[in-house]
Amino acid sequence: MNVIEAARLGRRYRTTWAVRDCTLAIPAGRVAALAGPNGAGKTTLMHMAVGLIAPTEGRVTVLGGRPAGSREALERVAFVAQDVPLYRHLPVADMMRLARVLNAGRWDQSRAERRLAAMDIPLRRKVGKLSGGQQAQVALTIALARRPELLVLDEPLAPLDPLARHEFLAAVMETAAEDGTSVLFSSHVITELERVADYLVVLARGRVQVAGDVEDLVHGHQLLTGPADGVAAIGSRFDVVHAQQGLAQAHLLVRQRTALAQSAQPPDGWQAHPVTLEEIVLAYLREPGASALPGPEPVVIS
């Protein structure tokens, strides 16, 4: 089952397309990271997945074909928005009670109470008086207490300090492991993505640039270092995602699509190095024209 399926999905704001021709299938049971530069369409894609906005074209379904935003989808999908929009004038306890009323049927009160106690969040304090990190924790607590099958988090780490980030992600991972919850979260903090994500989606200019298992992506890419005058020969053998060329030496991040290609030795004079997820993401972000999808489009090296 796929937790999110998008087919030729597009959303236009006046004359600008925020997301266009987006086809995507994120399998269930994964912690999927959504990366991309500012304005790539991450938030728009997430908002369409949780039913906050309707697509201009195409369609998006969640949890095995349920229309995004339908009642049956909303009951099973929890969303934490980028700026954590909670009712700031409510005390935490009332905010929790409100969430319980709005999610009757699936609400796990003991989980909510445990988390808040563990986070040492005062129940009587108004949400607006909490720190940014505590507000994010309250929002996450509400999302987790709904016992969702899919948890969608839009830039959840932005307002958090390093320790809070660690605790936030630990809570997400714990839930994913305990309940088998699928997670989709967007973030600019690539090191954090690498630590928790096992599936990666990179968006650029409103289109899906990379989608796949993190492990496959890491194994399927290499960093080749060799003489600058040998770049053309490499380009004919590998899909070059990003090239960094000096006068004497060149560094090429290449993609090897098949297992055969992955086991192949680098050409003479070239050295192969394994790459991290961060390097892969950065390479793709630098080359919005490249893609790692079924049907890749390697960069043309001039």
Next chain:
Amino acid sequence: MTALTSAAPQAGRWRRPHPRRAAALAWAVGRSHRTTLIWFGLWLLVSVAGMLVAGIQLHRLYAAEIHHDCLGRSAWVGVCRPLQTTFGFGWPQTYALQAILYLQAVPVIIGVFAGAPLLAREYTAGTVRFAWTQGIGRTRWAVATVGLLASAVAVVACLLGLLLQWSLLPVAAQTSRLADRWEPGVFNATPLTAATAAVLAFAIGVLVGALIRRVVAAMAVTAVATITVANLMYNRLHYWLVGQGLQQARDLAFGANGNVGIPSVGPIDIHETVGRSVPGPAGAWLDQGWYTGPDGHRLSNGAVTALLNKHAGTGSAWLTRLHDSFWVSYQPAPRYWVLQFILAGGTLLAAVALAVATIAVIRHRRA
């Protein structure tokens, strides 16, 4: 005649929530809008207290008048004099006019301060992105929020209408203008019409807030819209095409009443001047008047003015002498409640239409 029928609810699609669930939802709506509710509670308290104090005072004075047998006495003497002077020229008259005016303003206050910010504030604060992604779904959330608060608005306005009618009773009993229940300010401020007018203003505010999504701008537009609607609804009974009665007022010349001028063209709009002094059936609402000559044809307004000037101060005997007639069109007294229900029903229908439009906006526009 229109028959009202009730349709069976569609099974499964829109289940009625369990009472405990409904109570919890009511708590949720009340809690998330508590600040607004507190302000409105204070406003209601002050309004109710003011009208209660004034009403109790008026009823006491009225009881004293009855006790001393002052009612109906033309000569203001003895113990009746101060009582009758107070009712005739004192604060009760001021209170009556101010209270009627205040009740006309109640829908505007509700539309601007309760309706307009309701959704506009949620959009501004971004809390729609929380509320609309919860299991309840945005449609149920909107129906619960708007429905419960509209019900509260109706109860509040109904209470104020009831208080107005009660507190005005002693004044109305001694003031011909207020004694007429068709008087626009009184007709529009019964518990029924006040409640529906407030609900309509609330619905206007909510829709404007959903469309504009900015609190102050929504409040400003709502103020203009609700004042316009209030003006359109005020004193418009004569537009209602519900079969009017027609009566020949043989022994009365309405134009002789100094309160009404004869227009240069067209019939006399009697509905602008009401009270016991005008001709027509008892308790009826008079609409228009005109004169006819001996041949039954309508007299020109110029001719009527000339006749009235010629026979000024001589009563209406000239009508019979010249074989002229004065006609009035009117709504008979029993139609009062029909027209009350028509006004209230039409207003409520408009409010429901706006609420449906609001739900459509919520369903189809992005958060």
